[in-house]
Amino acid sequence: IGSELCRQISSEKPKQLILLDISEFAIYNLLQELQELDRSIPVTPIIGSVQDQHMVVKILNKFSIDTIFHAAAYKHVPLMEQNVMQCISNNVFGTLNVAEAAANTEVDHFIFVSTDKAVNPTNFMGATKRIAELVCQAYAANQSTTRISIVRFGNVLWSSGSVLPRFKEQIVNGGPVTVTHPDITRYFMTISEAANLVLESIVYAEGGDLFLLDMGEPILIKDLATQMIRLSGLEVKNEENPKGDIEIIYTGLRPGEKLYEE
Numbered sequence: 001i002g003s004e005l006c007r008q009i010s011s012e013k014p015k016q017l018i019l020l021d022i023s024e025f026a027i028y029n030l031l032q033e034l035q036e037l038d039r040s041i042p043v044t045p046i047i048g049s050v051q052d053q054h055m056v057v058k059i060l061n062k063f064s065i066d067t068i069f070h071a072a073a074y075k076h077v078p079l080m081e082q083n084v085m086q087c088i089s090n091n092v093f094g095t096l097n098v099a100e101a102a103a104n105t106e107v108d109h110f111i112f113v114s115t116d117k118a119v120n121p122t123n124f125m126g127a128t129k130r131i132a133e134l135v136c137q138a139y140a141a142n143q144s145t146t147r148i149s150i151v152r153f154g155n156v157l158w159s160s161g162s163v164l165p166r167f168k169e170q171i172v173n174g175g176p177v178t179v180t181h182p183d184i185t186r187y188f189m190t191i192s193e194a195a196n197l198v199l200e201s202i203v204y205a206e207g208g209d210l211f212l213l214d215m216g217e218p219i220l221i222k223d224l225a226t227q228m229i230r231l232s233g234l235e236v237k238n239e240e241n242p243k244g245d246i247e248i249i250y251t252g253l254r255p256g257e258k259l260y261e262e
Helices: 002-010 024-037 053-062 077-082 084-104 124-141 163-172 191-204 221-231
Strands: 017-021 043-047 067-070 109-115 147-153 155-157 177-179 188-190 210-212 246-250
Touching: 002 017, 002 024, 002 191, 017 024, 024 043, 053 084, 067 084, 077 084, 077 124, 084 109, 084 124, 084 147, 109 124, 109 191, 124 147, 147 191, 155 191, 163 177, 163 221, 177 221, 188 191, 221 246
Parallel strands: 017 043, 067 109, 109 147, 147 210, 155 188, 177 246
Antiparallel strands: none
């Protein structure tokens, strides 16, 4: 989401675009891509973590920033069940650092990218994102210089950790395609659509807003797997079609995972 936001912001000819990412590889790839799109836009890549409060404050004091899009988060549910302290440090205190620094340096807009997993969370990832939402709303309520808003949506196709790249790899390797449960559903939207709606939310933001993107109807993950197999020119192998190409197998819900999101 952060990368796609940068692409779309770049197309609007910003005065300056500042990238902050903990991953050297990710920021290198994005920088190369943005320079190929338009070399006239000054892009400043900064490698660092939102958990580093001193660095965040230093960056905001150095640059005159109008708008912050805060998309930095650990979001892979089963991994975060096993890395709880890092999940809390990054998702909660990282957000706290950026929101506090944004308010103290009088940034115009602060947009926090959240998730439907923050609704009645059953896992640490969702719980930390919900706490981060409350942090943002608390800062929105206690100052008037920075308009702080939240945008919440579901799964994003082809994003980091999405099931689609995994399904594609499994299909290329001849299967099987693994789905956790036959009844598991998720809301989906494309990366470009999600980023565009995040940008659009600025127009409506007054401070303390929580925007819910219309994700349409939830999709059965097994149907998504079936469609991907068929779009690859192959057939699903099952009891009705024992001569098919790719089998779908069910592996069971992972730690912290829900059958459906709200």
